[in-house]
Structures are given as C-alpha cells and as structure tokens.
Amino acid sequence: MMRSPAQELAQLQEQNLLRSLAQIEGGEVPWVTVGERRLLNFSSNDYLGLSQHPALKSAAIEATREHGTGATASRLVCGTFRYHRELEQRIAVLKETDDARLFANGYSTALGTITALVSKGDTVILDKLCHASLIDAARLSGATIRVFPHNQTERLAAILRNTREKSGSTTRILVVTESVFSMDGDTCPLAEIVALKNQYEALLLLDEAHALGVLGPRGLGLAEELGLQKQVDFQMGTLGKAAGSAGGYLAASQDWIDLLTNKARSFIYSTAPPPAQVAASQAGLDLICSSHGQKLREDLRNRIALLTSEAGLAGKLPATPIIPHILGDNELALSVSHRLRGQGLLVPAIRFPTVPRNTARLRITLSAAHSAEEISSLAAALKAFS
Template sequence: MSWDLQPQIDDWRAQDLWRELRLVESTQGPVVKVDGKEMVNFSSNDYLGLADSEVLKQAMQEGVDFYGAGSGASRLVCGTLRPHRDLEDALAFFKRTEAALTFSSGYATAMGTIPALMGQGDTIILDKLCHASLVDASRLSGATIRVFPHNHLGKLEKLLQTATGRVLIVTESIFSMDGDRCPLVEIVALKERHGAWLMLDEAHAVGVIGPQGRGLAAELGLEGQVELQMGTLSKAIGLSGGYLAASRQVIDWLINRARSFVYSTAPPPAVAHAALVGICEILQGKDGDTRRGRLWKNLALLKSDPLPTSAIVPWIIGDEQKAMDISSQLREAGLLIPAIRYPTVARGSARLRVTCTAGHSEAQIRRLLAELAKVGLGESAAPAEA
C-alpha cells in the first residue's frame, strides 16, 4: 500500500470534506479576530461566556502562583495535588454523587471509563448520534456493541431484551450536532426494568440546564438514578478537561483501571484550581444564574417557535458544497459559523451549527438573523428536528 496520501487528500477536497485550521488572533469571546478580521463568533461552546472571564483568569493566575505550571507526572506516580482533589470533591457535590474523577479531556474520560467497566461478554447499547469519543471507547472495550436509532425507545427496549452480560446504555443529555435532548425519564425507566446501567454524557447540558446548571438529570430529578455521569470542563465552564461522577466504588475502580487516567500526566493544577472557582463561585452562585438568564433570553430571540431546548441551534443545509458556500457568505458578512459536514454528521446532512452564549448582545443576535435571512435561512428554514 502506498504511503502517498495525496490521492486521498484530493478525494476529500473533491467531496468538499477537507478541513483546515483557522488562526484566531484574540481571546475566545462573542467577537474574535480571524485572519486579521473581527468576526461575531457563533461557533463556540463557551455557553456562559467564561473563557475570558476576569474571575477565571485571576483564578488561573492564583493556581500558577500556588501550585506551579505543571503536575509532574501521573497522579498515581507523583501524587495528587490539592486542587485536583478539591475539584473532584466539588464535582461530586455538584453532581450529587459519592465521588468524581477528572481526566485531561472529555475524550479521555470516555476512553478511560468505558473499557475499564465493560469487556468481552458484555453489551453496550448506544444512541446512533453519540459522540465519537463514546463510540471509540465502546469499540476499544471489546464488548458487543448495539446501536439504536436516535432517541428510539422501542428499538432500545428490544435491544435490552436480548443483551447479555453487563449491559450499559450510553447516550447524551444534549446532542452536540442537533441540540435536542434525550428522553431521559423513559430511558431511566427502561434501564431499571432490564437491570442495565446508564452512562449519560452531560457535556452540553452542564452549566446551561437544571438547577445551578447541574444538567438534565438534575432538572428531571434523576441524578440518583444515573450510574455514570460524564461531563466536561471545556464548554460552559470555559476551561479544559473532563470528569466522571459516580459511586465511590466505581471511581476507585477507575483510579486503578482507567488507562487514560493511570498513564497520563495530570492536567495542570492551575486549570483544576480555576475550574473549582468556576463551579463553586460562578455556576452555583448568582453570577451563574444571571449568565444562564442572558443565554436563554438570547436563545428565545434567535428562535422563538419552538424555543430551543439547548444552546445549540442547527440549520440543516444538506449538500456539503452548499453548506460551505453559505458559511463563506456569512464569513464575508463578519459572522463565524463553520459548516459541519461528514464525518461529523451523516452524508447529506451538512449544516450550520449556530451556538449562542450569554456574552452575545441583542444587536449581534439580530445581525445574525438578518444575515441568515439574506442567505435563505430565516426561521422558516427549520433547524433540525429532535
């Protein structure tokens, strides 16, 4: 087999699937500077506008002053620094679980957790639209993988009836490309009826949904019925890293068996210190409530019929080239909204994935609506259906 990748590169370019990195020459925020041009940013997952928060920047500096720049080694080799332990205690309290464990990223959380708990003879049942990290981790586990159509409870129940070994249902509270919610009440009822466990990825819900932004499980009063609550520090919390909140027994097992934890240098302690401040002082305080209020007000302005159920509002284009062309037109108008294409979404379902934040102004939202209308994507152009 040839090691010349150019034919494959040319093929991807021909299919309008090639991607290139854009250089952002500013901090993350509602307005960013790209290629020397200021643009209103509707592509960020910084839902509460904390990435450039003065409080978090000060907390990060404090973390560097107190604990240094790096962690030295993995936590099992070099010991656990205080901010990592404090953050995990805060996460467990925040998510109402016995314990929590932090990882270097959300991807690493999935890759460590699922293979540590599942193996040959077990069954993992995934929603078809689960994030790539959940799919990759399930494949790595060696367990039998079954997939049900997106949010299809009937198919999920049929798969539960024939599953063998330990059975784990894996889904997301908010799906990252469609912005819709999983039917969590019904899924919990099914998993309890069939003796399965549930892993719920709350990456796009934490900070945005539920009391104090604790997520969909908290909003529905189901925190105690979800065995594995996965999340990230890189979206509404404005930093980086991932976590798994669960029972003390599960967390102790992961400390010993989750390879992405055992064999990775711990994240910088300053990040953990800043995340602790973000969760305890912002998300669970008045500032968090204020930011969530602004976010939902912006979302109602962006789309009122029906109201969005998350901070993610996709406009489905379909054709990859057309999506690229519309994204380019919006960029010329000073709006940063990249086209999302295969393999991130299915072929023929290319889209503009608009994300709102608490930091956007009413004028910026109205400007977005005006430019969308110019390219034929007014509110009648219907975002993705759940």
C-alpha cells in the same frame, strides 16, 4: 503502489470534506480575530462566556504561582494536587455521588471510563448520534456494540430485553447517551431511559458535556433538571465548554470510581491536568452554581428565544444553545459559511463524518455573552441566505 496522503487529500477535496486549521486570536468574548478580520463568534461552546471571566483568570494565576505550570506526572505517581481532589469532591457533592475523577479532557474521559467498565462478553448500547469519543471507547472496550435509532426508546427497550434474555448473570449492559446532543442540540428522553435501564438491570452513562452550565436550577445538567441525578450510574461531563476552562470528569459511586482509578488507561497513563486548569475549572463551576450563573442562564435562554423567533425557527428547534441549520449539501454549507464570514459572522460548516452523510449544516452556538443586537444581525443574515 501504496496510496499517498496526497491522494487521500485530493479525494477529500473533491467531496468538499477537506479541513484545515484557522488560527484565531481571542480575548473579547464573543469576538475573535481570524487573520486580520474581526468576527462575531457563533461557533464556540463557551455558552456562558466564562472563558475570559476575571475569577477564572485569577484562580489560574494563583495556582500557577503556587504550583507552577505543570502537574509533572500522572495522578498515581506524584501528580495529584489538592486542587484535583477539591474539585473532584466538589463535583461529587453537586452530582450527588460518592466521588468523581478528573481527566485531561472529555475524549479521554469517555475512553478511560467505558473501557474500564465493560469488556468482551459485556454489551454497550449507544444512541446512534452519540459523540465520536463514546463510539470509539465502545469499540476499544471489546464489548458487543448495539445501536438504537436516535432517541427511540421503543427500540432501546427491545435491544435491552433481547440482550438481558441472552446474557449471563455477571454480564454488564451499559446504555450510553447524551443529555444535549452536540450537533443537533436536542435532549435525550432521560426519564424513559432511566426507567428502562432499571427494568432490565442495566447501567447508564450520561454525557452532560453540553448541558453543564445550561440546564438545571444550578446549571448541573439534564439529570439535575429532571431530579434524576441519583438514578444515573455514571455522570460524565466536560469543563471546557460552559465552565470556561478544560478537562473532563466522571461522577459515580465509590466502588466504580475506585475501579476507574485502577483500570482507566487514559487516567493512569496520562500526566495530570495542570493545577492552573483545575483551579480555573473550580472557579467556573462555582460561578455556574451561583446566582450570577443563574442570571447568565436566563440571558442565554433569552438569546436562544430571540434568534429562533427572528430567524423564523420558533417551535422547530429545542431550547438549547446549539442550533443546527441543516443544508444537506457539503458545498452549499461551505458556501453559506463563507458568505456569513464575509459579513463578519463566524458560523462553521459541519460535514461528514461529524454528522451523517447528506446532513451538512451550519452549527450555530449561542452564548450569554452575545448581545441582543448581535443575535439580530445573525438572524437577518440567516434569513437572507435561506
């Protein structure tokens, strides 16, 4: 007899891997309401607290007044508005590339980009901890997939050397990694990876999703912080985290962007992002690059330092707003998350397949919008449960 969904759900329940949706009400960063309970939110990627900023709201409202609520078609049909091109051009200038393309979200950016860049006969080399969207895109591309252990550049060098020796002159080799890894909060050794991709004539896609707004003098990410933007072939990012809006982008040279326009299926066959979303993203990006954005990043760094110090984690974790508290066991992670919620703190339990088996954890994310007192309350609760 064909297995039923109820059987699969029961199996997930037995493994403490069953997930469900919890409806929230927001409006006052960093607080949310779940049911009738008001909770301090330590699960959001709104690293600078911009999702409720008046400038973003005003930009979205003005764009809605001008163009309505939807783009009505894909970009290649009749869905390209001036908002799309203005934001793409702005991203290109900031990222020091010829052009950029907007996508509906980060997932569709990864799927459209990687499947357009490589195909059967080519090779994609991924860090083992790359986001699911990057892995899925590599699988869909039809290219050969190689994986190197997380941040181990010696192994990456060996794979690149072996792949280049066996490949033809027209073969593309694409290295894919993240600047800040979404579940561990650490950064990639970008300078070493750039040197290796140059040595072996490969291409590099860097996902800056969790670094935009957080790292770099203007908040443009790890590549900017290290002065390597011109050395990264494909700079990918999302506008739904620190930028406070939604959408994804890919910045590159003109030929590559033109190729994406013609081959990226998630771009070609998707209705364009609404003008209001794009206008809000532009406002968020402008704030990130401003003196106000610089002040918010300073506040964020202070919040990170405070939590790691008061929770006894100083020196053990990278200085990014993603702080993993690894517990290992699924049931334990769920139990601690539930107990924290009982104290008014929203801290999610992250389990397989989002993270490797036996590495279930609390994923704590901080925002510049958190006060010092709120950070201290979390630190005290974590110490009590450790």
